[in-house]
Amino acid sequence: xxxxxxxxxxxxxxxxxxxxxxxxxxxxxxxxxxxxxxxxxxxxxxxxxxxxxxxxxxxxxxxxxxxxxxxxxxxxxxxxxxxxxxxxxxxxxxxxxxxxxxxxxxxxxxxxxxxxxxxxxxxxxxxxxxxxxxxxxxxxxxxxxxxxxxxxxxxxxxxxxxxxxxxxxxxxxxxxxxxxxxxxxxxxxxxxxxxxxxxxxxxxxxxxxxxxxxxxxxxxxxxxxxxxxxxxxxxxxxxxxxxxxxxxxxxxxxxxxxxxxxxxxxxxxxxxxxxxxxxxxxxxxxxxxxxxxxxxxxxxxxxxxxxxxxxxxxxxxxxxxxxxxxxxxxxxxxxxxxxxxxxxxxxxxxxxxxxxxxxxxxxxxxxxxxxxxxxxxxxxxxxxxxxxxxxxxxxxxxxxxxxxxxxxxxxxxxxxxxxxxxxxxxxxxxxxxxxxxxxxxxxxxxxxxxxxxxxxxxxxxxxxxxxxxxxxxxxxxxxxxxxxxxxxxxxxxxxxxxxxxxxxxxxxxxxxxxxxxxxxxxxxxxxxxxxxxxxxxxxxxxxxxxxxxxxxxxxxxxxxxxxxxxxxxxxxxxxxxxxxxxxxxxxxxxxx
RNA sequence: GGUCCGGUAGCUCAGUUGGAUAGAGCAUCAGCCUUCUAAGCUGAGGGUCAUUGGUUCGAAUCCAAUCCGGAUCACCA
Numbered sequence: 194x195x196x197x198x199x200x201x202x203x204x205x206x207x208x209x210x211x212x213x214x215x216x217x218x219x220x221x222x223x224x225x226x227x228x229x230x231x232x233x234x235x236x237x238x239x240x241x242x243x244x245x246x247x248x249x250x251x252x253x254x255x256x257x258x259x260x261x262x263x264x265x266x267x268x269x270x271x272x273x274x275x276x277x278x279x280x281x282x283x284x285x286x287x288x289x290x291x292x293x294x295x296x297x298x299x300x301x302x303x304x305x306x307x308x309x310x311x312x313x314x315x316x317x318x319x320x321x322x323x324x325x326x327x328x329x330x331x332x333x334x335x336x337x338x339x340x341x342x343x344x345x346x347x348x349x350x351x352x353x354x355x356x357x358x359x360x361x362x363x364x365x366x367x368x369x370x371x372x373x374x375x376x377x378x379x380x381x382x383x384x385x386x387x388x389x390x391x392x393x394x395x396x397x398x399x400x401x402x403x404x405x406x407x408x409x410x411x412x413x414x415x416x417x418x419x420x421x422x423x424x425x426x427x428x429x430x431x432x433x434x435x436x437x438x439x440x441x442x443x444x445x446x447x448x449x450x451x452x453x454x455x456x457x458x459x460x461x462x463x464x465x466x467x468x469x470x471x472x473x474x475x476x477x478x479x480x481x482x483x484x485x486x487x488x489x490x491x492x493x494x495x496x497x498x499x500x501x502x503x504x505x506x507x508x509x510x511x512x513x514x515x516x517x518x519x520x521x522x523x524x525x526x527x528x529x530x531x532x533x534x535x536x537x538x539x540x541x542x543x544x545x546x547x548x549x550x551x552x553x554x555x556x557x558x559x560x561x562x563x564x565x566x567x568x569x570x571x572x573x574x575x576x577x578x579x580x581x582x583x584x585x586x587x588x589x590x591x592x593x594x595x596x597x598x599x600x601x602x603x604x605x606x607x608x609x610x611x612x613x614x615x616x617x618x619x620x621x622x623x624x625x626x627x628x629x630x631x632x633x634x635x636x637x638x639x640x641x642x643x644x645x646x647x648x649x650x651x652x653x654x655x656x657x658x659x660x661x662x663x664x665x666x667x668x669x670x671x672x673x674x675x676x677x678x679x680x681x682x683x684x685x686x687x688x689x690x691x692x693x694x695x696x697x698x699x700x701x702x703x704x705x706x707x708x709x710x711x712x713x714x715x716x717x718x719x720x721x722x723x724x725x726x727x728x729x730x731x732x733x734x735x736x737x738x739x740x741x742x743x744x745x746x747x748x749x750x751x752x753x754x755x756x757x758x759x760x761x762x763x764x765x766x767x768x769x770x771x772x773x774x775x776x777x778x779x780x781x782x783x784x785x
Numbered sequence: 786g787g788u789c790c791g792g793u794a795g796c797u798c799a800g801u802u803g804g805a806u807a808g809a810g811c812a813u814c815a816g817c818c819u820u821c822u823a824a825g826c827u828g829a830g831g832g833u834c835a836u837u838g839g840u841u842c843g844a845a846u847c848c849a850a851u852c853c854g855g856a857u858c859a860c861c862a
Contacts, residue, residue: 197801227805237804239842249842276842277805318862358862472862499860508788509858516860523862552789553857579790580856618822634824646798650791651855658797658811662824665798665810672824680821710801717801729799732809743817743826785824 195713196282196706197223200234203267207259212245220244225706231272232279233706239276249276284697287705288758292689294708295764301712301772303345303719311349311534312338314546315464318355319451320364321389323458323598325581325588325654326548329643331464332778333578334546336644336724339776341544344719349538352466353530356448357473362429364388365443366422367395377450383599385454388447396591398422458598462636463778468537470530476521478529482565483515491564502561512557527558528565535569542572544722549577549649576722579651581643596654605635608660609668619784630782634668637779641667644777645728665732667779670770673735674781677767680747682783686760695754700741704762707734711769715776724777731773738766 194202200223205216221240226232238252245252253273260280261268270281294300314334317323323331334350342348368391377387399422406416417423432440459465483500486492492500492514500515514525521529534543545555555575562570582588588595609631613619619630642659646652662668697705707730714730717723747763750756771781 222801222804224801224804230805235805239804242842275805355862360862476862497860510787513860518860520860522860526862548856549790550856554862556789577790584796612824616822616824618824650798653797655797655811661811663811664824666824668824669810672822676822676825683821713801725799726801729809736809739825740827742821743823746821748821784822 196286196709197234197713199267200236200280203260203264204236204256207256207263208241208245211255211259214244216241216244226279230274230277230279231270231281233282233702234280236278236280237276238278242276249273253278282706284702285694287697287702287709288692288695290709291705291758291761291765292692295686295761295768298768298772300765300768301715302343303712303716306345307347308541309347309349309538310341310542310544311351311538311540312341312544312546313351313353314338315352315459315466316355316547317352317455318360319385319388319448320360320392321590322383322385322454325596325598325601328462328598328601328639329578329581329652330546330548331459331462332640332643333576333648333724335464335778336640336776337544337546337576337722339778340715340718340724340727343715343776349467349540350465351468351470351534353470353472353475355472357433357444357476359426359430360392361444361448362426362433363395364392365440365447366426366429367391367398368447369443370394370398370422377453383454383457384450384452385458386597386599387454388451393590395422395426458602461602461632462598470533472526475530475533476526478533479521479525479527480515480529482528482532483521483525486514486561486565489565491561502564504557504560507560509553509557509560512561514561524554524558524561527554528561528567531558531562531569531573532567535567540569540572542574543569544574544576546576546578549579549651551575552577574722576648578648581652581654584653584655596656601639602635605639605660606631609634609638609662612662613785622784630785633780633782634662634671634785637667637671637774637781638662639667640777640779641670641728644724645732647725648723667774668785670731670735670774671779671781672785673738674767674770674774675783675785676742677738677763677770678783680763681760681767683748684760686757686764688757689761691754692758692761695758697758698745700737700744701758701762704734704737704741704766707737708765708769711773715773718776727773727776731770731777734766734769734773738770 201218208214208216222237224235224237226235236256238249241252242249250273257271257273257278261271267283267286268280269283272279312334315327315331317327338348338350371394372391377384380387399420402420402422403416406419407413411419429440433444483492486502487494487500492502494500497517499513499517501511501513503511505511512524513522515521531543534540547555552575559570559573562573580587583594583596585594613630613634619627622630639659645665714726718726745759747756747759750759774781
């Protein structure tokens with residue numbers, strides 16, 4: 194049990210014995226004691242004063258005395274300032290935490306919950322390469338899945354590939370018009386970029402045609418519909434739906450180019466999936482649901498045949514679920530897919546990592562599922578995240594300000610190489626080791642930069658800041674880990690018996706108090722679906738360790754006892770840093 | 786216009802769910818490498834927590850109103 198809960202429980206027991214009243218954890222708070230006061234943890238007494246009709250001093254003294262007398266092993270002293278009861282926890286407690294966990298690889302992991310959680314993330318369109326926004330999604334999705342797993346849940350990582358629709362046909366048409374048979378191989382271009390270029394070409398051509406039509410006297414709206422290239426695209430979509438062989442063939446080929454490109458990038462950033470759904474297989478799902486909804490009178494059919502749900506009573510709008518021509522819309526497909534996920538995996542919870550522009554859509558999805566009485570409705574959770582913007586404003590593909598994922602990764606890797614070469618600490622590395630290190634550092638920097646922020650907030654991506662390897666960054670933490678490992682290569686912690694009764698210096702104690710909190714942070718990150726808590730926490734650990742490192746020598750410690758103690762502290766710190774970073778999808782090097 | 790989200794140091798962000806004198810990093814300034822990796826450490830300056838009112842022992846945190854920014858409200862996905 195975490196120390197905070199232990200204190201709370203001890204206080205509840207003491208209060209019961211002292212005053213015969215039963216309190217719960219919600220009735221009062223335990224906080225970490227502010228550094229300017231003596232003590233480690235603080236019981237805030239204010240909320241207890243009234244029910245017990247006690248003055249802060251009287252209650253503090255009685256409770257403090259009772260706690261220290263009955264838990265002499267745990268608390269060594271107390272003091273009261275205003276309504277705050279500050280308790281000092283015995284050094285021996287922190288040392289026992291250290292000894293019990295220094296080489297415990299499952300430290301911080303939760304017990305098996307026997308529940309299954311599906312995490313849908315990434316979900317790209319197959320008409321253009323991945324960009325910075327996708328990276329935030331991928332890092333978030335991967336990390337939250339790892340965190341959920343660490344808390345003892347079974348996880349299924351999944352991805353729904355948007356591989357059909359008008360946007361795909363646009364690239365296809367442009368390729369037919371302009372490529373004269375070119376392929377990624379023939380042009381030596383990464384497949385997703387190759388296809389993305391034709392998507393851009395489509396838009397250029399489309400724009401040109403619309404302008405020409407407007408000059409010829411057509412209204413803007415009509416011109417947008419009548420442009421030949423757009424009409425060809427619409428026709429292609431119909432042909433695709435009809436399964437016309439040459440269209441299907443082109444579609445399959447172009448998608449295969451994109452997948453080859455995606456695979457490369459996914460491999461590079463570490464994204465992986467247990468199950469991939471393709472929209473071309475799922476877009477017809479949900480039709481059954483429409484029938485069910487009608488018979489349950491959750492949906493209503495209008496005169497023209499279209500089917501709707503009225504959500505005005507819930508503060509939303511009327512929403513269409515099936516077109517008058519009988520085809521299903523986006524939301525219906527999603528209901529169908531949700532159903533399929535549930536049937537295939539019997540999941541207890543389904544997390545969707547999707548941008549906040551779809552908040553409304555996800556709200557509607559869950560609400561409809563609830564109204565239909567579907568068993569998985571309550572398990573739907575939208576992990577909504579804000580847009581990534583540049584210091585100059587939003588990324589706009591039309592203005593060419595979109596930050597391409599592959600380009601960014603290349604650039605970061607170059608910076609990592611340059612900085613590593615400048616420092617010259619790993620000159621003995623082989624070319625292969627160096628390559629691996631540059632990748633580790635650059636990806637660590639990028640992932641940490643994107644994950645350290647609360648997902649719900651939109652964030653500014655400052656290119657200069659993101660390649661800074663000092664301060665609140667991934668490389669700072671990686672560097673701290675490498676420093677620890679450098680010590681542990683010289684000597685390992687071995688004799689835990691001689692540190693049992695040793696005393697702790699302030700920085701040693703502070704570090705142990707923070708390390709003890711690791712399991713609580715992992716749990717919180719899981720409950721709040723927020724890896725940034727973990728990122729912040731690891732940073733704090735690294736920072737405290739670095740202070741400790743400068744202040745106290747390990748190898749030249751004052752005594753053998755101190756040396757062993759610090760070696761154990763090094764072990765545990767390294768484990769927590771490596772384990773925590775792993776949950777963010779970030780590797781930590783042995784040397785850098 | 787309706788709904789939802791955000792507003793904390795010059796910039797980027799934390800703030801343990803209502804607790805003590807609001808914290809980090811970057812940037813600026815001043816120090817620290819003959820001592821386990823200086824991608825580090827120590828210190829300084831920098832704040833009307835958007836505004837106003839309310840709730841109470843106590844508010845950046847909860848409530849209300851206002852201001853600013855964003856998203857969304859398609860027979861697109």
